[in-house]
Amino acid sequence: MIYNFIQMNGYGIFVWSSFIITFLVCGIFYYKTRKSLKKYEKEFAKEIEALSIEQKKTVLENSKVASKVLSSFNKSI
Amino acid sequence: MFNLFNNSNIFGLIEVLINFINSIFFALLLVALSFALIFSPPDYLQGDSVRIMYVHVPAAWIGLASFTCISILSILNFLFKIKNFSLMTKSIAPIGLVFTCIAIVTGSIWGQPTWGTFWAWDARITSMVILAIFYLSFIAIHKFVSEESKAIKISSIVAIVGLVNVPIIKYSVEWWSTLHQPASIKITGTSSIHSSMLMPLLLMFFVLILYCALIFLMKYKTEIIRIKKKNLKRL
Amino acid sequence: MLTKKVKKRASLLVLFITATAIGAVLILKSLNKNILYFNSPTEIKISEDIDFNKRIRIGGMVKKNTLEITDQEIRFVVTDFKNEIKVSFKGTVPNLFAEEKGVVAEGKLQDKKFFIAERILAKHDENYMPPELKDIKKENVK
Numbered sequence: 495m496i497y498n499f500i501q502m503n504g505y506g507i508f509v510w511s512s513f514i515i516t517f518l519v520c521g522i523f524y525y526k527t528r529k530s531l532k533k534y535e536k537e538f539a540k541e542i543e544a545l546s547i548e549q550k551k552t553v554l555e556n557s558k559v560a561s562k563v564l565s566s567f568n569k570s571i
Numbered sequence: 572m573f574n575l576f577n578n579s580n581i582f583g584l585i586e587v588l589i590n591f592i593n594s595i596f597f598a599l600l601l602v603a604l605s606f607a608l609i610f611s612p613p614d615y616l617q618g619d620s621v622r623i624m625y626v627h628v629p630a631a632w633i634g635l636a637s638f639t640c641i642s643i644l645s646i647l648n649f650l651f652k653i654k655n656f657s658l659m660t661k662s663i664a665p666i667g668l669v670f671t672c673i674a675i676v677t678g679s680i681w682g683q684p685t686w687g688t689f690w691a692w693d694a695r696i697t698s699m700v701i702l703a704i705f706y707l708s709f710i711a712i713h714k715f716v717s718e719e720s721k722a723i724k725i726s727s728i729v730a731i732v733g734l735v736n737v738p739i740i741k742y743s744v745e746w747w748s749t750l751h752q753p754a755s756i757k758i759t760g761t762s763s764i765h766s767s768m769l770m771p772l773l774l775m776f777f778v779l780i781l782y783c784a785l786i787f788l789m790k791y792k793t794e795i796i797r798i799k800k801k802n803l804k805r806l
Numbered sequence: 807m808l809t810k811k812v813k814k815r816a817s818l819l820v821l822f823i824t825a826t827a828i829g830a831v832l833i834l835k836s837l838n839k840n841i842l843y844f845n846s847p848t849e850i851k852i853s854e855d856i857d858f859n860k861r862i863r864i865g866g867m868v869k870k871n872t873l874e875i876t877d878q879e880i881r882f883v884v885t886d887f888k889n890e891i892k893v894s895f896k897g898t899v900p901n902l903f904a905e906e907k908g909v910v911a912e913g914k915l916q917d918k919k920f921f922i923a924e925r926i927l928a929k930h931d932e933n934y935m936p937p938e939l940k941d942i943k944k945e946n947v948k
Contacts, residue, residue: 499608499609502618502619502620502622503613503618503619504618505618505619505620505622505684506619508620508623508680508681508683508684509608509619509620509622509623511680512623512626512627512676512677512680512681513604513607513608513622513623513626515673515676515677515680516626516630516673516677519669519672519673520669520782523665523666523669523786524782524785524786527786527789527790527793528789530793531789531790531792531793531796534793534796534797534800535796537800538796538799538800538803541800541803541804542803545803553803557579557799558579558582558583559578559579559582559795559796559799560799560803562582562583562586563796563799612936612937612938613936613937614934614935614936614937615935615936615937616902616907616930617902617930621934624934646819649815649819650812650815650816650819651812684900684901685900685901685902685928685930686900686902686910686927686928686929686930687899687900687902687903687925687926687927687928688925688927691843691927692843693843694841694843731819731822731823731826732826734823735823735826735827735830736830739830739834747838747841747842747843748842748843748844748845748846748865749843750843750844750910750927750929752929752930752931752932753931753932754932755932755933755934763932763933763934764932764933764934764935765934765935765936767936768934768935768936
């Protein structure tokens with residue numbers, strides 16, 4: 495039965511290759527997107543950390559995004 | 572007032588949505604795949620090769636829909652100068668390119684057992700290749716034009732010119748004699764696809780749309796952080 | 807609500823899109839013959855400048871009860887329900903090639919009624935259904 499499922503009456507190679515290509519590409523694309531997102535988050539958090547205490551305070555008070563990224567970054571460490 | 576165009580508010584919403592999609596995605600994918608590969612019947616003529624349709628058709632739809640979105644957002648950005656729209660178009664474009672390429676490749680794999688050839692320069696396939704070229708140039712402009720406002724302007728022109736290609740793709744199978752078959756699913760009138768095959772197709776489409784939404788949100792989040800980072804330097 | 811600036815941009819945009827659309831239509835019109843992937847038997851019949859040495863594609867339905875398969879060749883009639891062309895072919899055909907199904911043949915015209923094909927492609931139609939359903943439909947017709 496499993497053999498039949500893989501074989502698909504001779505169309506197996508076409509069906510499986512299309513599905514594998516599709517989901518492989520989607521997987522790689524997801525991984526790359528995630529990687530660049532993490533990279534930007536990390537760089538952003540580091541830049542905020544590098545600021546002087548007063549500057550940091552004003553940034554975190556004014557920007558929700560900055561405080562969110564920073565807190566999630568600190569959590570991940 | 573809750574301002575939808577405020578990046579801070581959008582940012583929070585994006586995180587909630589990403590978590591939500593992540594929680595349901597794999598269960599839905601499993602259901603869609605089992606319907607597409609196991610529970611749906613083979614076609615009376617094509618046999619099991621009909622299953623390729625379950626990735627090919629949603630990919631083609633997404634490729635077309637993404638470009639339409641990019642064009643409309645570019646037009647709105649041109650009219651009302653809303654900065655967020657250009658961030659959105661930039662986030663959508665890679666998704667559209669990936670799915671257009673998937674549609675072309677899976678279509679070619681399907682063509683071999685069905686038509687007897689991998690490739691034919693008929694109107695539908697050629698116009699899909701042109702769509703991929705439009706996506707490529709859109710992305711290349713954002714990549715290589717260093718001045719951002721200039722890049723947005725040129726890429727908007729590409730997006731608006733490319734919009735003309737969308738109806739050409741849609742109606743190519745009706746206007747000219749092509750090797751590609753006409754559309755099975757019609758907006759008006761009855762579809763010539765049996766419900767036992769339509770169901771897995773729509774399921775698969777839904778799953779892939781969720782995937783696109785996920786990628787879009789992640790890319791959009793990256794763009795917002797990029798902008799914030801730039802502003803930080805100005806401080 | 808719309809400012810003057812927006813209105814100005816909108817009219818510019820409309821002008822631009824119309825110009826592009828008209829340009830596209832003109833290009834497509836001039837390329838019309840090249841865009842056609844194949845010619846139907848009727849188009850072959852009415853066209854006056856046929857190059858018999860050039861490889862072309864013809865397409866239509868394989869007419870019912872005309873398919874003859876011998877050791878040397880495959881013969882059938884392509885029809886668009888108005889005109890017909892006889893086709894002769896040596897070689898293998900795709901799985902989906904059958905009577906009353908769409909076909910595209912690539913090769914050379916001998917005269918307006920006879921075509922020697924070098925390659926046969928099957929043209930699929932837009933109907934998708936499970937095999938059991940097809941049998942039911944056939945029985946109903948009988």
